[in-house]
Amino acid sequence: MNIPTNLQYLKSHEYLRLEGDIATVGITDFAQDQLGDVVFVELPAVGKVLKQGDNAAVVESVKTASDIYSPVSGEVIEVNSSLIEEPENINADPYGKGFLFKVRISSQPTGLLDAAAYQEVAESEA
């Protein structure tokens, strides 16, 4: 299970990569593995203002639909529209080509997990 140490996490299996005031959001390697084949993604509109914890996107596998929560507050500045045609990129490369959206943060996120803490969460659910 790949849990990069340079990212921050939510218990609900989203990751956040913070570079300056730009945050990249996606689901973790553990989450994509648990979901199985991803076949559908619903992304937020560019320009949408999210609060930390808001329901921001939906990722669907063959069997089930999962709500994706924003780990951070701010404005959506980019969505990964390649996922509309190639949702399987979430399975193949969750931290790269399979990211969901990017946010310009309006405040520093609080209460996120580091890699070690997230690993404990994932292991308890495995």
Next chain:
Amino acid sequence: MNDHLELLRTPLYHRHLERKARMVEFGGWEMPVQYSGVIQEHLAVRERAGMFDVSHMGEFMISGSQALEFLQFSTVNDVSKLKPGRAHYNMLPNSSGGLVDDIYVYCLGLNRYLMVVNASNIEKDFNHLWGLKNDFDVNLENQSEHWALIAVQGPATQTLLELHCTEVLSARKKNSVFDTTLFGYSVCMARTGYTGEDGFEIFCAPIDAPDLWDKLLGLKIEPSGLGARDTLRLEAGYPLYGHEWSDNTNPLETNLKWAVKEYKEFVGRDAMVNAEKTRALVGIQVLGRGIPREGYPVKLAGRVVGHCTSGTMSPSLKLGIALAYVEIDLEMGTRVDLEIRGMDVSAQIVEAVFVSRNAPGQ
């Protein structure tokens, strides 16, 4: 994994763990939901061959001088039409015209029948049948623990198994059942299944199941889990107990009403036949973007006219499909909206068969 402690396990449990299957609770059993991935397993069954551990399903042996009369009374299909070596789809009705379970009945010989029931309903079905059998000279035995069951499904199944079986499989038509030897093991085989593909179900001794499973793996038959089993049956339009079927379901409102033979006497027949039919089980094909799921409303001009009972992204068709109960007067082809998370997505009412090469025989 604490909540798995009380779950039942099939003789193939360790085989599933060795292949790193994802295990889930299903009807009180710990079962594989997928091995390599639902889509790969699904397509293997449609294109070549896959196999499922369905040992969790229940098997009842029904024998005695009035076994046929007992089954005629306790089921909806006409068991008198079954000759030894033949099987059919059937249902256990309740006294109010609803459904206890949907089942398969195999005629093994004169007044000797094997009934296969859903895993989650074994106890309920057995108690129900036990309560009906007083008036009949019949032996009813729950043999569920005596049988492991492997379903091999897909267009290449006959060719793959033929070389290793003492039976000439090409001579065995759909819905036939026979004793034979497969890889040297004594088994009972039936040309049945619930995927919409040709295939065989192999009843064997639990102790022989792991080695048979390994032999089948050696033929490159794809081990497939409950996830693919669900998408396959949904594409074929087959109802599943707990979704399309319940105690209150009137079978005459579904696409499997052909199995109900109204001309014979059976438990709850009058209630079933006389009940007002207000809805029909249909297929829903999504025309826009979106995947239907159980419970999603089906709307016509803003008015809710039904609800989905099962839905998925069809791996074969690459679009959203569902089974739904809708108002009975809606015609095939009607454009409707499917409400997905508060948004209306365009969809169409279709016959409840999305992919079919091998519909259940009558």
